[in-house]
Amino acid sequence: xxxxxxxxxxxxxxxxxxxxxxxxxxxxxxxxxxxxxxxxxxxxxxxxxxxxxxxxxxxxxxxxxxxxxxxxxxxxxxxxxxxxxxxxxxxxxxxxxxxxxxxxxxxxxxxxxxxxxxxxxxxxxxxxxxxxxxxxxxxxxxxxxxxxxxxxxxxxxxxxxxxxxxxxxxxxxxxxxxxxxxxxxxxxxxxxxxxxxxxxxxxxxxxxxxxxxxxxxxxxxxxxxxxxxxxxxxxxxxxxxxxxxxxxxxxxxxxxxxxxxxxxxxxxxxxxxxxxxxxxxxxxxxxxxxxxxxxxxxxxxxxxxxxxxxxxxxxxxxxxxxxxxxxxxxxxxxxxxxxxxxxxxxxxxxxxxxxxxxxxxxxxxxxxxxxxxxxxxxxxxxxxxxxxxxxxxxxxxxxxxxxxxxxxxx
Amino acid sequence: xxxxxxxxxxxxxxxxxxxxxxxxxxxxxxxxxxxxxxxxxxxxxxxxxxxxxxxxxxxxxxxxxxxxxxxxxxxxxxxxxxxxxxxxxxxxxxxxxxxxxxxxxxxxxxxxxxxxxxxxxxxxxxxxxxxxxxxxxxxxxxxxxxxxxxxxxxxxxxxxxxxxxx
Numbered sequence: 001x002x003x004x005x006x007x008x009x010x011x012x013x014x015x016x017x018x019x020x021x022x023x024x025x026x027x028x029x030x031x032x033x034x035x036x037x038x039x040x041x042x043x044x045x046x047x048x049x050x051x052x053x054x055x056x057x058x059x060x061x062x063x064x065x066x067x068x069x070x071x072x073x074x075x076x077x078x079x080x081x082x083x084x085x086x087x088x089x090x091x092x093x094x095x096x097x098x099x100x101x102x103x104x105x106x107x108x109x110x111x112x113x114x115x116x117x118x119x120x121x122x123x124x125x126x127x128x129x130x131x132x133x134x135x136x137x138x139x140x141x142x143x144x145x146x147x148x149x150x151x152x153x154x155x156x157x158x159x160x161x162x163x164x165x166x167x168x169x170x171x172x173x174x175x176x177x178x179x180x181x182x183x184x185x186x187x188x189x190x191x192x193x194x195x196x197x198x199x200x201x202x203x204x205x206x207x208x209x210x211x212x213x214x215x216x217x218x219x220x221x222x223x224x225x226x227x228x229x230x231x232x233x234x235x236x237x238x239x240x241x242x243x244x245x246x247x248x249x250x251x252x253x254x255x256x257x258x259x260x261x262x263x264x265x266x267x268x269x270x271x272x273x274x275x276x277x278x279x280x281x282x283x284x285x286x287x288x289x290x291x292x293x294x295x296x297x298x299x300x301x302x303x304x305x306x307x308x309x310x311x312x313x314x315x316x317x318x319x320x321x322x323x324x325x326x327x328x329x330x331x332x333x334x335x336x337x338x339x340x341x342x343x344x345x346x347x348x349x350x351x352x353x354x355x356x357x358x359x360x361x362x363x364x365x366x367x368x369x370x371x372x373x374x375x376x377x378x379x380x381x382x383x384x385x386x387x388x389x390x391x392x393x394x395x396x397x398x399x400x401x402x403x404x405x406x407x408x409x410x
Numbered sequence: 411x412x413x414x415x416x417x418x419x420x421x422x423x424x425x426x427x428x429x430x431x432x433x434x435x436x437x438x439x440x441x442x443x444x445x446x447x448x449x450x451x452x453x454x455x456x457x458x459x460x461x462x463x464x465x466x467x468x469x470x471x472x473x474x475x476x477x478x479x480x481x482x483x484x485x486x487x488x489x490x491x492x493x494x495x496x497x498x499x500x501x502x503x504x505x506x507x508x509x510x511x512x513x514x515x516x517x518x519x520x521x522x523x524x525x526x527x528x529x530x531x532x533x534x535x536x537x538x539x540x541x542x543x544x545x546x547x548x549x550x551x552x553x554x555x556x557x558x559x560x561x562x563x564x565x566x567x568x569x570x571x572x573x574x575x576x
Contacts, residue, residue, distance in 0.1 A: 096464065192465040192472020197567045221493040270488065274481030321567065326472045341471055342478075349568035350460065350475040356495040358571045363497070 011410050012375050016398040017383040022372035024201035024365065029408075030317035036407050037296045038064025038314070043150060043157040043170050045298035045311055046070045046080060048325060050154060050188040056099045056114065061323075062313040063158065063297070068147060069093045069103070070156055073114045078151060080158040081116035081144035096193075103144075116144035153183035155309075171294070172239030174387075178246050178292055181284055182302050187330035191340060194324040194348040200361035201368075202312050202320040203404075208357050209293050210400055212236060212247045212391035213380050218360060221352045224270045227278070228289075234391045242385055242399030243295035249391070250287045277342055280304035293396075295403070303353075305336070306343035318365060322358075324348055414516045414549040422510070429508050429520060432547075432554055437503040440575055445490055448575060449483040453550055457558040458483060460576055463541070466562045474572060490573060500529040501538065501574045517557065518547040524561065526576050528569070539563050539576060 009029070012018040023029055038044060044063040047070045051059050058071040060083060067083035083093050085105040092105040102119065104111045111120030118139040126132025147158040150167045157167060168176055198205065208214070215228055222228035234249035272278065280288065283305055292300040299310040307328060313321040324347070328340050346353045368376070381393025385402060388395050404410075420428065432451075439447050452458065460475035477483050504525040511519040521544055528538035541563035547554045561576045 097468075190470060192468075192470035193462060193566075194472070194474055195462070195567045196571075197569055199570060218495060220495070221489055224493055270492070272481070273484040273488075274479045276478070277482060277485060337471070341473070341476060344472060345476055348474055349570070350572035352489050352494070355571045355573060359496045362570055 009410065011405060015383070016385065016401045016405070017377065017379050019376040019378065019401060020372075021368040021374050021376065023410075024203065024368045025317050025372055027317055029410075030314070032408060034064045034066070034314070037404075039066065039160040040407065041159070041161045041164055042296045043159050043164060043167055043294075044296065045155065045294065045309060046158045047156045048154055048188055048190060048309065048327060049078075049151065049156060050190050050327065050330075051097060051325070052078075054099065056101055057097070058093065058100060058103075059097050060093045060095060061311070062321075063147075063160065065314045065316075066160075067091050067093075068158065070149075070158065071100075071114050078149050078156055079115050080147040080149050080156075081112075082147070084144070085110055086118060086142045086144055112144055116146050118143045153180065153185045154188045155183055171244060172241070174237050175239050175244045175246065175292065175294065178237070178248075178290055179294075179300070181290070182300060182307060188327050189330045189332070191326040191328055191337070191344070194326070196322045196324075196349040196358060197315075197319065198322055198358050198361055199319050200365035201317055202314045203400075204361045204364050205299070205310075205312055205320065205322065206293055206400060207397050208361065209247070209291050209299050210245050210396035211394060212249075212396075213394055214360075215247075215391065218356050219353050221356075225272060225278075230391060232391075235387065235389045236391075236393060236396050237387050238385070238396060238399050241403050243403040244293060245396035245399060246290055246292040247391070247396070248287050249289045277345060278304070279339060280343070281336070281339060293400075295400075301347060303346060304343055305339050306347055307340065308344075308347060318369060411516075413552055417518070417549050417554065418513055425510060426508070428554065429510065433505045433508060433522060437505055441500075441502050443574075445487045445575070448487065449480045451556055452480055452483060452559070453548060453555045453557045454480040456480065456483075456556060457560075458556070458575075459559075460561045460563065460572065462566050463562050463564050464566055466560075474568070475575075486575065494573060496571060496573050498531055499573070502527045502529075503576065505543070516548055518554070520545045520547060524576060536569065537565070538569055539572070540565050541576070 009022060012020055046061050047059045052072045055072055055074045058069050060069055068080055069083045070080045073079055083091050085092050087108055087110045090105050090107045092103055102111055102113050109122045113119050124133045147160055148162050148164060150157045152167050171179055216223055216230035232249050233252050236247055238245045288304055290302045297312045301308040301310060309325045311323040313323060315321060326344055328337055348354060378394040378397055381388060381395050385395045385399035436451055455478055458477040459473040461473045465472050506523050508522040521542060524541060524543055526539040527535050529535040541561055544560040545556055546558035548557045
């Protein structure tokens, strides 16, 4: 056993105020994450109901790195199953979105209904009395592997585990309240997709959205155009396990009019040449920005009026896909839709703000990858974790690793 | 209008040469990172969008990059120069297959294929983005300007970040 093997992996004695860098690159740790986290007892975001409104509508997506299909059944119910033919393992569904009355694997045309049951095996009885499946072959035992499905107010989650707690309990009261703020039961409408391949470990993305400390330092755009300041009223919230978290901020007393945000720079007198790029309208009660991370694969973005689901799709320890689904509400008027589309300039692969994050995640991986035996320090705001009424803390990251360590037994 | 009529009276070959020259100058401006000159290729207002092909084909309005005026373009340049944090890179744009669809009133509709090659410090040059320009041009100040430039890209997965214009 060579030095550095995961069998000798020991979390630093300081606990969750440290992250060992092997956690970002070790293939064995990654394999364990797939088994315990993504295929474990977790509700994974898979789709918005607005993406698959009609019977037969399906979405091809991933949980961790595992391909799955989510489909609306003929009776309106939502089903999810592995995108892997029960016969020889072919990933039979190849389109991101589509509509089909049933699924047929192209290789040998095994056919499944929208519940994932095997309903057709060509040549099952043989050809001219030759060949065919054994007489006791039971199609009922050879369907697609089905996943558990849960939904709330237009959002669909799936799990490889069964008998999980309901979504509401899984979120916990504080995260549920933030979730319901955006998903209040109104019909959603999809505005479009963005997909990024980020050369970094998936946890670095979660850490980024759980890290309010960096926001006023890395994101010069936000600060110099007066959109965010470290002394702005803000707080962090978590559920009781620490696995979910939210960064919340709102405009202070000095700026009473949401509709007329002062774009004057705070450091350099930058001013947008075209202020229509950002003209936030107060839409949700109290908070202007809420970034929520839901274990294990979802970020819900509410940055003023730009709303998006960011789904993490892992692709090995050193790479993940970030799949963005921008959305609004079916009852948005044209002006609101335009506002959402303009503010979408802040986010995505070319986002004024999110460019900094994707670039820095790459820099992180470039540093932590080659130094698996080194350790990161997270003591901003203390060494334990709890909700904080400010942004100068790494508490939410520590909470994440507290839960991560339990699930991973690390 | 006189200028527009002059362009409209050009023969196919002459118009092609004008467009070849325009697209070569446009690509060179960006390849050479003369970003401050980039807005001058556009009218004001204008529409500049970089859109994943899946959104375009489904009729979904989201753009990866949306500018609706010269001011918007200038704000992007400010971000590139002053606020965005990113690794050093070179991007080279190859424009090919320029095709004139025709005039409709004073608007010239043009399509072309483009390829953006990206070179990062420690990596080999890669195809960063491939797509189609769907452009609408008008004559302004004696020359052709983009009133609308859509970059519809095939490669849905963006390799990390899209920093520079296409």
